[in-house]
Amino acid sequence: MSTATMTLKLKIWRQADNTSKGSMKEYDLPGVSPDMSFLEMLDLLNENLVNSGNDPVAFDHDCREGICGMCSLMINGEAHGPQKLTTTCQLHMRSFKDGDTVVIEPFRAKAFPVHKDLMVDRSAFDEIIAAGGFISMNAGNAPDGNAIPIGKETADLAMDAAACIGCGACVASCENASAMLFTSAKLSQLALLPQGKAEAAERAQKMVKKMDELGFGNCTNAAECEASCPKGIELSNIARMNREFFKSSLSK
Amino acid sequence: MASNTCSTGICGYLCSSIGKKQLMGVTAFLLIGFLKTHLLGNLLILGGRDLFNDYAHKLISLGNILIVAEVILLAIFLIHLFLAIALVWQNKKARPVKYHSKKRTGRGATFASDTMPYTGVVILVFIVLHLLNFKYGTYYEYELNGVIVRDLYQTVIEYFSNPLYTAWYVIAMIVMGIHLSHGVQSAFQSVGFRHARYTPIIKKIGCALSAGLTIGFSALSIYGYYISTIN
Numbered sequence: 111m112s113t114a115t116m117t118l119k120l121k122i123w124r125q126a127d128n129t130s131k132g133s134m135k136e137y138d139l140p141g142v143s144p145d146m147s148f149l150e151m152l153d154l155l156n157e158n159l160v161n162s163g164n165d166p167v168a169f170d171h172d173c174r175e176g177i178c179g180m181c182s183l184m185i186n187g188e189a190h191g192p193q194k195l196t197t198t199c200q201l202h203m204r205s206f207k208d209g210d211t212v213v214i215e216p217f218r219a220k221a222f223p224v225h226k227d228l229m230v231d232r233s234a235f236d237e238i239i240a241a242g243g244f245i246s247m248n249a250g251n252a253p254d255g256n257a258i259p260i261g262k263e264t265a266d267l268a269m270d271a272a273a274c275i276g277c278g279a280c281v282a283s284c285e286n287a288s289a290m291l292f293t294s295a296k297l298s299q300l301a302l303l304p305q306g307k308a309e310a311a312e313r314a315q316k317m318v319k320k321m322d323e324l325g326f327g328n329c330t331n332a333a334e335c336e337a338s339c340p341k342g343i344e345l346s347n348i349a350r351m352n353r354e355f356f357k358s359s360l361s362k
Numbered sequence: 363m364a365s366n367t368c369s370t371g372i373c374g375y376l377c378s379s380i381g382k383k384q385l386m387g388v389t390a391f392l393l394i395g396f397l398k399t400h401l402l403g404n405l406l407i408l409g410g411r412d413l414f415n416d417y418a419h420k421l422i423s424l425g426n427i428l429i430v431a432e433v434i435l436l437a438i439f440l441i442h443l444f445l446a447i448a449l450v451w452q453n454k455k456a457r458p459v460k461y462h463s464k465k466r467t468g469r470g471a472t473f474a475s476d477t478m479p480y481t482g483v484v485i486l487v488f489i490v491l492h493l494l495n496f497k498y499g500t501y502y503e504y505e506l507n508g509v510i511v512r513d514l515y516q517t518v519i520e521y522f523s524n525p526l527y528t529a530w531y532v533i534a535m536i537v538m539g540i541h542l543s544h545g546v547q548s549a550f551q552s553v554g555f556r557h558a559r560y561t562p563i564i565k566k567i568g569c570a571l572s573a574g575l576t577i578g579f580s581a582l583s584i585y586g587y588y589i590s591t592i593n
Binding site for chain 1: 371372374375377378379380381382383384449452453455456457458459460461462463464465466467468469470471472475476478544547548551552553554555556557558
């Protein structure tokens with residue numbers, strides 16, 4: 111680790127709790143190494159804040175390996191920052207230059223209330239899953255691996271949909287705070303496979319209804335979600351959900 | 363939330379986000395179908411006063427059939443309009459606190475997709491004025507093949523003799539083109555059609571169709587202005 115450190119000007123959303131009114135606060139942060147991850151940079155800021163007797167900035171994080179979906183943040187107006195197919199925890203400070211101003215805000219949606227600072231309650235996603243994002247089966251011995259043959263292409267599509275980590279970048283980047291990319295990925299990973307087909311119609315109805323109820327917006331097919339998704343979930347999942355929902359509306 | 367009031371069947375479908383979007387898409391397809399027919403009819407202006415007025419007279423002579431068609435067209439348009447209002451209203455409510463800074467990724471949203479409600483309003487204003495200026499515009503009569511018919515050709519040429527009106531017409535058609543350039547591919551996605559191979563082609567056809575309609579209608583308005591200057 112040899113490179114020189116940078117000094118950044120940070121503009122961060124500070125909000126004491128979910129009922130109080132927040133505002134953007136500015137911080138100068140020297141000593142940022144380009145090898146730090148974005149969250150390590152925030153750790154450094156928080157160390158300074160704690161040492162000077164101030165309240166540290168609250169932000170969501172967990173695995174810091176880009177697979178848990180816990181980290182969030184709108185960085186300079188983009189969900190998970192400027193790098194494609196990258197979560198905030200995997201974004202490194204080498205993406206920024208000395209003297210840069212970095213604006214950091216929480217993911218914004220009516221269905222994603224801010225807990226504190228940059229921490230956002232995304233349990234609305236859990237509610238969508240609980241509404242139908244599962245299969246009902248009797249537990250027991252694992253079935254034989256090749257008992258249900260599934261084509262390679264179908265398996266790949268289901269796997270691609272299953273790559274969704276539920277971080278909420280799709281909602282955050284959507285002009286309408288729509289949760290259709292998330293919901294469609296969770297619906298597709300099951301609807302594509304024989305194990306999920308049995309409950310496909312009921313699932314589509316329940317998940318879409320729950321999504322609407324929670325106050326997410328509608329899709330305008332602008333594809334900002336697809337562009338911001340750290341896992342590359344594709345818009346074709348939303349098209350599949352549109353078909354599944356229409357079919358299920360005819361049968362239900 | 364709309365979905366609380368009705369949950370099953372056709373009502374549940376129409377109250378849902380996806381149901382509304384799909385109906386938006388279907389009405390969009392029908393309206394585009396009308397636009398294409400309208401442009402083909404307008405092209406008869408190039409054939410001169412008699413040919414165009416003969417076409418207009420044949421349409422008017424349909425009587426009740428024409429009225430039924432007009433009511434259906436109006437219904438399609440109003441469904442598209444009111445669904446748009448409902449969807450935009452819900453979308454605004456879905457993010458009550460705005461971002462301090464928000465950037466387009468450049469890989470998704472376009473100027474056209476961001477401005478759909480605004481271009482839609484311009485088209486609405488245009489349609490109202492359009493009906494007032496032409497369908498309910500100045501009524502001229504003349505004799506064609508021994509029958510007294512409406513001289514719609516005269517109304518059209520008179521309107522476009524004002525260069526400001528022609529300019530407004532062209533601008534409105536460009537706005538319509540922008541609306542359709544996102545609308546066509548969006549409608550396909552809403553009804554659930556997306557395909558790795560065909561979607562890029564649909565996007566190109568959508569843009570070509572938008573450009574074709576814009577250029578077609580605009581060219582005819584400029585032709586109308588030209589005819590008025592040589593008469």
